[in-house]
Amino acid sequence: MPEKIRIKDIAELSGVSVGTVDRVLHNRPNVSKTAREKVEKALKEMDYHPNMYASALACNKSYNFYCIIPKHEAEAYWDEIEEGAMSARDHRRDFNIKVKMMYYKRFNLETFAKVTEECLKQEPDGIIIVPSKLDATRKFTDALHERGIPFILLDSYMPDLKPLSFYGQDSFCSGYFAGKMLMLIAGKESKIMLMKQTKNGNVASKQQENRETGFRHYMHDHFPDVDIIDVDLPLDGEREEYDTILEEFFDSHPDVHHCITFNSKAHIVGEFLLRSNRRNVQIMGYDMVSKNAECVRQGSISFLIAQHGYMQGYACVQTLFDAIVLKKKINPVNYMPIEILTKENVDFYRRTQL
Template sequence: MTDSKIRIKDIAERAGVSVGTVDRVLHKRPNVSPNAKEKVEKALEEMNYQPNMYASALAYNKTYTFHVIIPQHEQIAYWEEIEEGVKNAQEARRDFHITAEIHHYERFNVNSFKKTTESCLQAKPDGVVIVPADLESTRVFTDQLHAQNIPFVMLDSYMPDLKPLSFFGQDSFASGYFAARMLMLIAAKEKQIVLMKFTKNGYVASKQQDNREVGFRHYMHDHFPDTKIIEFEVPLDGSRSLYNKQMEDLFQAHPDIHHCITLGSKAHIMGDFLLRTNRRDVQIMGYDMVGKNADCLRRGSISFLIAQHAFLQGYSCIDTLFQAIVLKKEVNPINYMPIELLSKENVDFYRRTQL
């Protein structure tokens, strides 16, 4: 007998209990004696019963609200693709009455993060997707989520001590290590390279980029210890004229530089400068299939890009909450995204929305 033909009545007859008792066991409701529960579970095992979780969830007709808490951004492709993935996942599960609300906080602003997370807690969502701030601020929030039995998925930066339901993002250390290795395939004979870092108030844009730098420097230390790494810090919210002045000064001070790298998505800022100033002997490597990055890659000022599959990350976070909360399924606790290398030869074949 296949589980599609197994009726509650059949289970009740085999277990020697009422239909109501079987229903309470299947839906994990109270007021079932240990003896009756044991009989029902034995019958289910003998009959190889596998419940149709989709049908059960649809029949339950409950609404679910998931909150997605991410940094504010101004048309940064990585975050835009995250949001697009979230909205796509919501649409894919519309029959289950899923709503995904996106809330933003100002990165590096503890009060903004606190205000956003407090508002989230007051709304009592069924699940949360969170891009962490600093560890302690995030811990205050996640401790309250645990206390209220609200599952949460971490995106972009992994903090295992906070015990999320799941995590989606690249293995940042491995990604930085890989980036260094790819860069040095073409820069192996260089005596110095530039590490361009976008900062705000003295901090890089994310913990993820910090971890990438650890991986990057680990590779360089092990394999190219004599290659000098010149740190080049530029403000995250700088103007084009400021960037131009800083880069002019950089190359005037270091005329023998031929290769640069940034561990974020703004390689195009230098790439565009190199094209406008006709510096054909310099290239930069970076992250993300941003439109401007792709253009510089095709025109030769960017050597490589590492793709992050941001759309897939956003989609998967919502789908994981759906699987765990609505369908009551176990989910993978750690989900590392692929580390893919894009060059001008394959960039046009990369599908950023591929599932």
């Protein structure tokens, strides 16, 4: 059998015309059942595998992917997601891939509903979603299933919604891991500070809730006598307000030397410690945003847990491309690595695709 199989070769083996083979390969109509069976038998005997890249390029179709994420300020985990998604788009530009970002406000179901309704009107080919509340997200994903539009969940895994795929950390394991790492250096402490950012008593994501649950499970199992003291920094607060809250806390708790947070804003506490010249507090936080990294370099944050936001954004777009354009089989659950960064290795962390 020749190394490169031609349509002519398939036609000769199956005993049909070249035109018939072409129609079968491209799943076009006007092919009899008998002829189709002959071609399919010949394809199997020849172990024929179509060049999906070439077929997709020849198709010259454009694909519109939408990414629905929370509205955010600079220096946030979501910036990494956006950069990764746009990099994947650029990498597949030859296939006419377009990616549009759409934003909703955290804790505001009306904006989530408005954004998702607008997204449906655009008739997207595929969607990446950072879920809101389960019921609100389900309403949207049910509509996607009805229309046959594949979608990927990012950040928070909700298997009942039956996504094409999921990208993110196993957040419970991540929180459990964070507790284990923290207590390697804080095993003799009697108190630990847990910094949160909330609005109306709620943290910003299910992922953060699950991380805290994992952390508390570890502490309950191994350090049940350690007092975990919550410090709430309002989600929409200003630096002056944060500084006041933190100063009051550390003045009234001089015996607290370790802080943990499950969001990407550990730098709020880290920068406060640098300004106030408090050097006896160690912080564990999340995400390799630049302000966090700088605090690690200066020593006010001891550890960061990385979740590869850039790679998640990149992988989500690449997965939609693989599923929709190349018709590849997709891995339904993709947990990101749980990596710990310190002053000694933070500058060697690779956030991008190699």
